[in-house]
Amino acid sequence: xxxxxxxxxxxxxxxxxxxxxxxxxxxxxxxxxxxxxxxxxxxxxxxxxxxxxxxxxxxxxxxxxxxxxxxxxxxxxxxxxxxxxxxxxxxxxxxxxxxxxxx
Numbered sequence: 001x002x003x004x005x006x007x008x009x010x011x012x013x014x015x016x017x018x019x020x021x022x023x024x025x026x027x028x029x030x031x032x033x034x035x036x037x038x039x040x041x042x043x044x045x046x047x048x049x050x051x052x053x054x055x056x057x058x059x060x061x062x063x064x065x066x067x068x069x070x071x072x073x074x075x076x077x078x079x080x081x082x083x084x085x086x087x088x089x090x091x092x093x094x095x096x097x098x099x100x101x102x103x
Contacts, residue, residue: 014052019050021046045074
């Protein structure tokens with residue numbers, strides 16, 4: 001998986017791509033122990049920031065996306081491309097890599 005650092009103000013995904021702001025990883029365990037950076041797992045939950053127009057069907061029409069901006073989603077662990085905008089971390093991934101909408 002590639003990591004990209006950008007210095008732009010907006011990102012507009014194409015096709016069925018989704019731009020997700022990564023939720024920060026847990027800093028301590030359920031038992032109260034603090035985790036060092038090397039022991040933290042890659043987050044798999046984030047908030048949808050922007051969507052592409054949707055996948056194009058064989059007849060040329062667009063398939064509507066099942067998610068919307070603001071949804072909190074669970075995505076595949078090694079899916080997409082990591083993008084860093086300033087200090088914020090994002091993931092650009094395909095809609096098929098989103099496993100569930102969580103609340």
